[in-house]
Amino acid sequence: MSDTAIKFENISKQYRLGTIGTGTLSHDLNRWWTINVRGKEDPYLKVGQVNDREAKSTSDYVWALQDIDLEVKQGEVLGIIGNNGAGKSTLLKILSRVTNPSTGRILAHGRIASLLEVGTGFHPELTGRENIYMNGSIMGMTKTEITSKFDEIVEFAGVEKYIDTPVKRYSSGMTVRLGFAIAAHMEPEILVVDEVLAVGDAEFQKKAIGKMQDVSNYQGRTVLFVSHNMGAIEQLCSRAISLDKGKINLSGTTNEVINHYLKNNSIVEGKIIDSLKIHNHQISIESITINQSPNNIIVINPHENRLTINIKGYLSEGKKMSLEIRFYDQLEHLQMLFSPGHLYENIKFFEKGQFEISETIVLPDSLTKNEFKLTIDVTRPNIEKLFSFRNSVKLICKGIQGYSGLEFPASNCGLLMLR
Amino acid sequence: MSDINKEWDFIIEPKGSMFNLNLKEVWHYKDLLEMYIKRDIVTFYKQTLLGPLWFFIQPFFTTIVFMFVFGGLAGIPTDGIPQPLFYLSGICLWNYFSESLIKTSDTFYTNQAVFGKVYFPRLIVPLSVTISGLLKMLIQLFLFAGVYIYFLSKGASIEINRYAFLFPVLIFILAGLGLGFGIIISSMTTKYRDLKFLVAFAIQLWMYFTPVIYPLSVMEGNYKKYMWLIQANPLTAVLETFKYGFLGRGSFSWFALGYSVIFTFFILLLGTWIFNRVERSFMDVV
Numbered sequence: 277m278s279d280t281a282i283k284f285e286n287i288s289k290q291y292r293l294g295t296i297g298t299g300t301l302s303h304d305l306n307r308w309w310t311i312n313v314r315g316k317e318d319p320y321l322k323v324g325q326v327n328d329r330e331a332k333s334t335s336d337y338v339w340a341l342q343d344i345d346l347e348v349k350q351g352e353v354l355g356i357i358g359n360n361g362a363g364k365s366t367l368l369k370i371l372s373r374v375t376n377p378s379t380g381r382i383l384a385h386g387r388i389a390s391l392l393e394v395g396t397g398f399h400p401e402l403t404g405r406e407n408i409y410m411n412g413s414i415m416g417m418t419k420t421e422i423t424s425k426f427d428e429i430v431e432f433a434g435v436e437k438y439i440d441t442p443v444k445r446y447s448s449g450m451t452v453r454l455g456f457a458i459a460a461h462m463e464p465e466i467l468v469v470d471e472v473l474a475v476g477d478a479e480f481q482k483k484a485i486g487k488m489q490d491v492s493n494y495q496g497r498t499v500l501f502v503s504h505n506m507g508a509i510e511q512l513c514s515r516a517i518s519l520d521k522g523k524i525n526l527s528g529t530t531n532e533v534i535n536h537y538l539k540n541n542s543i544v545e546g547k548i549i550d551s552l553k554i555h556n557h558q559i560s561i562e563s564i565t566i567n568q569s570p571n572n573i574i575v576i577n578p579h580e581n582r583l584t585i586n587i588k589g590y591l592s593e594g595k596k597m598s599l600e601i602r603f604y605d606q607l608e609h610l611q612m613l614f615s616p617g618h619l620y621e622n623i624k625f626f627e628k629g630q631f632e633i634s635e636t637i638v639l640p641d642s643l644t645k646n647e648f649k650l651t652i653d654v655t656r657p658n659i660e661k662l663f664s665f666r667n668s669v670k671l672i673c674k675g676i677q678g679y680s681g682l683e684f685p686a687s688n689c690g691l692l693m694l695r
Numbered sequence: 696m697s698d699i700n701k702e703w704d705f706i707i708e709p710k711g712s713m714f715n716l717n718l719k720e721v722w723h724y725k726d727l728l729e730m731y732i733k734r735d736i737v738t739f740y741k742q743t744l745l746g747p748l749w750f751f752i753q754p755f756f757t758t759i760v761f762m763f764v765f766g767g768l769a770g771i772p773t774d775g776i777p778q779p780l781f782y783l784s785g786i787c788l789w790n791y792f793s794e795s796l797i798k799t800s801d802t803f804y805t806n807q808a809v810f811g812k813v814y815f816p817r818l819i820v821p822l823s824v825t826i827s828g829l830l831k832m833l834i835q836l837f838l839f840a841g842v843y844i845y846f847l848s849k850g851a852s853i854e855i856n857r858y859a860f861l862f863p864v865l866i867f868i869l870a871g872l873g874l875g876f877g878i879i880i881s882s883m884t885t886k887y888r889d890l891k892f893l894v895a896f897a898i899q900l901w902m903y904f905t906p907v908i909y910p911l912s913v914m915e916g917n918y919k920k921y922m923w924l925i926q927a928n929p930l931t932a933v934l935e936t937f938k939y940g941f942l943g944r945g946s947f948s949w950f951a952l953g954y955s956v957i958f959t960f961f962i963l964l965l966g967t968w969i970f971n972r973v974e975r976s977f978m979d980v981v
Contacts, residue, residue, distance in 0.1 A: 370707065371707070372812075372813065372814055373707060373814035374810070374812060374813070374814060376707070376708075376709055376975045377707065377708070377709055378709060379709060380709075381706055381707060381709075382706070382707040383703040383705075383706050383707075384703065384704060384705055384706075384707070385704050386704055387704075390812065390813060390814075399734060401738045401741050401742075402734060402737070402738065406734070406737075409730055410730045410731075410734060413724070413726045413727035413729075413730045414727055414809065414813055414815055415813060415815075416723070416724065416727075416815065417726075419726045442741075465704075
């Protein structure tokens with residue numbers, strides 16, 4: 277059981293930024309000249325920099341993955357977590373041979389079935405039955421194999437009734453269920469799953485997680501599972517890795533990695549202004565306060581449920597600006613959005629020179645006990661982002677209390693208590 | 696570490712070897728090839744009233760139009776072959792080639808959704824297009840056979856001879872050229888899409904350099920200067936040989952046919968080489 281199923285050796289992946297168009301031909305020629313004629317290394321492999329989406333890159337090339345060394349044992353369920361853009365999907369794409377690594381190599385045992393995104397390669401005009409055969413063979417199954425699994429697949433997906441209906445008439449949930457059912461039943465030695473569970477309903481999610489557990493526990497198969505759903509990761513995975521900016525920053529037991537990830541993503545005490553990112557250089561910011569305080573930890577309760585945001589700065593050119601504030605929960609799910617610009621077209625024009633943006637949000641007084649992370653953006657709605665404070669504020673919400681002083685935590689009461 | 700000596704089932708590396716064609720892998724996915732062919736044929740007439748009849752309608756009407764325009768208005772002779780037979784044979788063969796080429800030249804672009812999610816030998820897709828096109832052409836040749844029998848019974852001066860046995864060779868050339876050119880173009884259009892526009896237009900012109908609407912003898916009589924251009928066209932021998940073998944008119948030369956066969960092998964080799972290089976990295980550029 278302790279055999280290595282997959283071995284990543286020094287895997288890196290480089291992407292080119294921007295559009296492919298003018299200028300690439302000269303890069304192509306230069307690259308071709310350097311590699312093939314002068315026999316040197318690829319010149320553009322050196323200039324890449326770390327994939328940090330926040331900082332505007334100075335190079336045209338970026339490393340989506342850098343020096344990934346990883347061994348996955350047979351029968352192991354490995355969870356992969358990380359922020360958006362950390363390289364999770366790229367890693368799985370390389371493993372499923374959709375794209376090539378720029379350097380390094382992967383050694384693997386057995387067949388790989390991948391479930392990247394949904395409805396992998398269904399043809400809308402074909403019926404469910406035809407698509408099962410089509411899809412199964414795309415994933416490398418033979419016809420006889422599919423026939424022997426056919427009934428199981430249909431039953432698992434719960435589409436008996438619609439099996440002779442073209443897939444274009446299926447709901448998105450049905451499509452995903454069918455897609456998952458096919459991949460799960462092809463009995464690959466390695467199953468790669470990327471965020472598919474998000475689409476199915478609760479019952480199907482349970483079924484899918486159960487199936488993945490079966491696949492690994494009883495059949496000794498290896499599963500790589502990418503998700504933002506920490507609950508699912510915790511339930512399924514025996515081991516996890518956390519990716520950050522294309523590198524593995526922690527590998528260990530699932531709990532260790534999840535805790536580390538959540539802690540790293542939590543906000544340490546400080547000033548809000550320290551998280552400032554300016555996207556437009558005609559702007560400079562002097563101060564930001566929430567409820568007259570420059571600090572980034574704010575406590576509210578049902579009686580003090582106002583947030584007054586005040587931003588002062590200097591414009592070297594007149595601009596239309598509006599505030600957008602996003603409230604994320606601990607697992608990075610967006611819960612609420614404040615955007616007067618989108619809602620009321622409340623977009624003020626600010627003259628060149630000193631400016632002051634001031635907005636007051638009145639939060640519902642029936643919020644449950646919760647903790648939010650706030651991202652504050654100043655934008656011209658639908659046009660451009662001018663500057664932002666990403667994950668900058670921790671908002672501790674004491675929450676509404678019951679008649680006897682009972683607390684209602686968001687984890688089992690949801691966002692709001694309804695009246 | 697005993698791992699190192701163990702046989703790995705597969706290795707993923709930045710670049711494969713140049714001629715690593717992996718036909719074994721294509722063979723392993725033969726069921727998928729079958730599914731793709733079936734899909735192409737079945738979806739062709741889904742949600743249509745006339746269904747498979749559409750396979751015949753298109754060559755039928757094209758023949759009538761050709762008879763009117765080229766045979767009637769322009770008065771181009773057909774070597775004494777009844778006009779319907781002459782045009783129909785040309786249209787069936789030419790359409791097979793041009794459709795294979797146009798459809799395969801889109802391979803990466805139209806399949807990026809599937810290619811972006813799962814791995815299978817990409818060559819399967821253009822192969823399936825070529826084979827389903829072949830089936831379509833064979834079906835259309837039934838129409839040709841029907842018309843052929845009609846004219847035979849009316850006593851037209853057409854005769855089938857032993858050169859008709861070269862038919863499989865002709866199919867190989869048509870399929871090979873369509874596939875070969877198609878995958879070269881598809882590989883090149885992943886990055887620079889200009890070629891796509893050129894193809895649609897070039898293929899139209901190409902037809903006029905191929906004896907589809909005129910027999911080779913007419914060209915030889917009127918435009919001797921440009922004969923080299925038409926003889927350099929590897930499709931010329933295919934059409935002439937077909938007409939010579941089944942209708943007993945036109946010209947046949949082993950040299951011309953041999954040239955076409957060699958040309959086809961060359962294009963196929965070049966095509967698979969380029970395709971093989973592109974298929975590993977195209978997702979990043981398409």
